[in-house]
Amino acid sequence: MVSQSPAPTAEERVWAVLGTISDPEIPAISVVDLGVIGSVEVDDEAIRVELLPTFVGCPAIGVMQQQIGERLASLQIGRVDVEVSFDPPWTSDRITPAGRERLRLSGFAPPRLAPTPVSAGLDELTVLTLAECPYCGSMNTTMENAFGPTLCRAIYHCADCRQPFEQFKRI
Amino acid sequence: MTASPPELDLDTREALAELLLSVADDEFVIGFWDSEWTGIAPMLEEDVATSSIAQDEIGHAKALYELLAELTNDDPDRIAYGRDASAFRHAALLNHARGDWAFSVARRYLYETADRTRLAALAESSHKPLALLAGKMRREETYHLLHADAWRRRLAEAPGDTRDRFAAALRRLWPDAQEVFAPLSHEDTLVREGMLPRSMGELHGAWQAEVRPVLEPLTGRLPEATPSVGGRERRTADFEWLHGEFTKVAGAEVGALW
Numbered sequence A: 001m002v003s004q005s006p007a008p009t010a011e012e013r014v015w016a017v018l019g020t021i022s023d024p025e026i027p028a029i030s031v032v033d034l035g036v037i038g039s040v041e042v043d044d045e046a047i048r049v050e051l052l053p054t055f056v057g058c059p060a061i062g063v064m065q066q067q068i069g070e071r072l073a074s075l076q077i078g079r080v081d082v083e084v085s086f087d088p089p090w091t092s093d094r095i096t097p098a099g100r101e102r103l104r105l106s107g108f109a110p111p112r113l114a115p116t117p118v119s120a121g122l123d124e125l126t127v128l129t130l131a132e133c134p135y136c137g138s139m140n141t142t143m144e145n146a147f148g149p150t151l152c153r154a155i156y157h158c159a160d161c162r163q164p165f166e167q168f169k170r171i
Numbered sequence B: 001m002t003a004s005p006p007e008l009d010l011d012t013r014e015a016l017a018e019l020l021l022s023v024a025d026d027e028f029v030i031g032f033w034d035s036e037w038t039g040i041a042p043m044l045e046e047d048v049a050t051s052s053i054a055q056d057e058i059g060h061a062k063a064l065y066e067l068l069a070e071l072t073n074d075d076p077d078r079i080a081y082g083r084d085a086s087a088f089r090h091a092a093l094l095n096h097a098r099g100d101w102a103f104s105v106a107r108r109y110l111y112e113t114a115d116r117t118r119l120a121a122l123a124e125s126s127h128k129p130l131a132l133l134a135g136k137m138r139r140e141e142t143y144h145l146l147h148a149d150a151w152r153r154r155l156a157e158a159p160g161d162t163r164d165r166f167a168a169a170l171r172r173l174w175p176d177a178q179e180v181f182a183p184l185s186h187e188d189t190l191v192r193e194g195m196l197p198r199s200m201g202e203l204h205g206a207w208q209a210e211v212r213p214v215l216e217p218l219t220g221r222l223p224e225a226t227p228s229v230g231g232r233e234r235r236t237a238d239f240e241w242l243h244g245e246f247t248k249v250a251g252a253e254v255g256a257l258w
Helices: A010-018 A061-073 A097-105 A122-129 B010-035 B044-072 B076-081 B101-122 B128-157 B161-181 B187-192 B200-219 B237-246 B248-252
Strands: A037-042 A046-051 A079-084 A141-145 A153-158 A164-168
Touching (some): A010 A046, A010 A061, A046 A061, A061 A079, B076 B248, B128 B161, B161 B200
Antiparallel strands (some): A141 A153
């Protein structure tokens, strides 16, 4: 029996468009895979999107808001509101499995998933310094600088394949 | 932002505004002092790191000024760039020019540890927009603390002049560092309403208990010091110079848009 897939809902169309919008600082990953889309609501009047910044001071927030606004306006569903929200706060665990793989393929170590409560004291900070080399998979790596070319990136060096690489920070 | 001003009476609103301004001004001013190192830090890695930390801090200030502006029906840019130097309410710790690298590391360590203590309380504030923002800031500040603590160890373990300069900077900044916890004039209201879940006095005690054992092996016994009323109202020539710098562009063409 052949089932006909129903026409996509307005909300599905919005998500489909969002899936094609790249992060302005790491174009390999979409805003959906990055996990910065908190929620999408669509009604007769407007599309409302909640945008969860990766970092509070991320200078790309305005660019993302504008791009999302422009691309969704082209759906001609209605007004587009893109609101910045910290509820819930973005964490690096929001990056999707597909997003993590895309990061790795473009030479970024994905942030580590191991839970590390930030409240519990200095020693836990060392956990933040661990990263797996995206080129050879080695854990024999050292953090060269917790601060990289953008707020969300740290710089590492792999002692096995001798490549410098960046990690999307665990946060 | 989703933070529509809740039904707050005038007193509560004033109290909350004072709290938001104090934290925002701390972050804003330390961000600008740190940015002074861009291009001239002792090594390239530190140039990048200090610039990145400065960007984080100014970003935090921006988000806090936005919360404040919503509460007081003001404009965040005006609050940041349109005030006289005398209207700033940062702690006295942030009144000093950046000094040498040891001095900057000493201040950063004192500030980051104090800020972490404060953010832990604010993350449980009954004012939800502030609690959410503080929770988010805390995750980022962990990296600042990692950085400050690594440098604290490095300078404390270095021989001779390096260690001496660092210890001297810590001793000099110690009294002013207390002022991060200077009592706020409407603090009773904030504590009663759960907006500031622990009083500044309690937070100060917790911070001292944490940092004294870390610093005193290097500095010797640090003097008894308590935060003072007005610890956020003293301004210095150093700060007036910085204020002139960071308001220069906004002041050159008032109301310009870009």
